[in-house]
Amino acid sequence: MTPEKIAPELMLAFEDYQQEGRSGLALHARSLGVLPSENIVKPARTVVFIHCDDQARLDHLAQRGIRINQAIGRIRTAILPMDELSTLSDDPAVQRIFPSRYLRLLMDVAAGKVHVPQFRASSGLNGQGVIVGVVDSGIDPNHPAFAGRILRIWDQTLTGPGVPEGGYGAELTGNLLTLSRDTNGHGTHVAGIASGSDATFGGIAPNAELVIVKSDLQDTQISDAIRYIFRIANGLGRPAVINLSIGGHFDAHDGSDSLSLIIDSESGPGRIICCAAGNEGNDNIHAQSTVLPGTNRMMQFRVHSTQLRQALLNGWYPGSASLEVSIRTPGGFVTPWQAVIAAGNPSRRYNLPDARVTVVTPGPDPANGDHNFIVAMNGAGVGSVLPAGIWQLRVRHASGTQARVDVWTLDGQQSPQVLFSGTSVRDSMKVGSPGTDAAAITVASYTTKDQWRDIDGSLRSVGLALDTISDFSSEGPLRNGAQKPDVAAPGAMIVSALSADSPASRPSMVNSRFVVNAGTSMAAPLVTGIVALLLQRDRNLDPVGVKALLRAHSSIPGRAAGTFDAKWGFGLIDALGL
């Protein structure tokens, strides 16, 4: 054995094992990656980090039962029988051996799965000197994970004079930070993943400083928030990365919407934006139909809820075609065919016995040259609910070339209640703005853990398939074929900071300060944190450069390098070689 290569805490565990056998490892098993094993046939094992040269050959160690997970790299992980720790330490190619730390819950699994600890250990990066911006539901300014690192909060929901980018809300600094509260909890959780500082549940870039915008999520205000954060970063001479774990489906799904255009114009060297892909992977919110000249097509959808007052359809098709639109209600009543109304008010209202339907069919959108139509459905009387049941969107093509129509449902609910059914359903194009923006890094969710112990010690689980893309993660590509999402990162189940002002349930709490959550909302800030580390190393990195780096270090299991998939993007990121 070469003891000087072995980290002290691992050496201590080994000595206890030598003296007391398996029982000597019991205490260490609570904190280190030591697996005592009650099976007398199966030896006690330990999980370690091995420091070595990047090209060091260690495969010969397999014959001693030492399983090393990487063939190259300066920091590798391995699992080995405790008895073989001596063999490992004596190998001339091995420089140092550190124990894996059992961090008890999920952020370690997430970050470890994508080798962030190794990247940080080998690079020394921690986000120092970088601004992480979070536009979300706010932040808990008292949470110890962010102590001393929140530079400003622009709380757009407070009454106040606002900031140059928007004359509303209040900008808070110093002692006044505590006037802003995250009563939802989402923003605090997101900020913690990107940049929380904690010995057990720390974020990716724990030394970055934070500029927070608490928004009511109107996309004009989000645009103002982006400009605000980058102005602050400019004034401080710092690179910045902004996280947007928000989205919707009112847009054209091709990156031509206003928010996407603003992100395009504001992004650049040292100015990066990361977005969540969306969580509609299991929801039939998108339908598509190809309409030939002289034909009709019907796209069926169901209103599931009996409590909805309004639902909308957002439809898009090429400007070279001209379609007529009609709606059929559950009661069998139909609106007249409505063609494009290129001049004058393009909105027509129809009062049917069981619903009020407004159909809007303007001329081509100047941003992309395509036609957008909107159908708004309301209950028959003012204040009445929308009839539940099967509805139909009917489109008719009088003449010209065939037209592909894409339609999205919108009902304002966190869990969609208006869903397409039948043959027009498409599991595609469910990434909405701002995730559609070309310059943004759009992140899908990967599941690294499906169980956790809650604050009361109960084992909790969710029905997600492990170690694969999360089924709720929205699929791309964009309506114009552009490749989105960009990459995937762990988004379920993720432990991060709990806002003291938010109503967390005990089953989701792991302790009084940290809570578990899931979504592409959680995946995006993991990449935001990685980008913060990259900006610390190269403050002039631009969106093209970031994407190229991430793409080169992402992969889809079982697929060739560089393969794009509508669910995975270019695959799960791997920070090891960054």
Place this chain on the structure above:
Amino acid sequence: MDYQKVDASLALALSDVQDQDARAFQVFIHVARPPGPKELALLEDLGVTGITSGRSVYTATLSANQVTQLSHMPWVRALKLSQKLRLLKPDA
């Protein structure tokens, strides 16, 4: 109103407006070319903040009458209604 410059969502919202002077519409203002001084002054009068020359998109909260006024300006390319996004976590 020049409806060719108004997106479908804004047209829908305008069809329901009761008070033409109430500042009820949060919009994106897309300009066809960088606004000149008179045009920037108009935007300021309308309450547009964050006015920086060189931008092609501004944000503002306008009344229906103000939307109509802007729609007739040749340097305004499009007026689009702000949409409310939502936080992206699966559970309500």
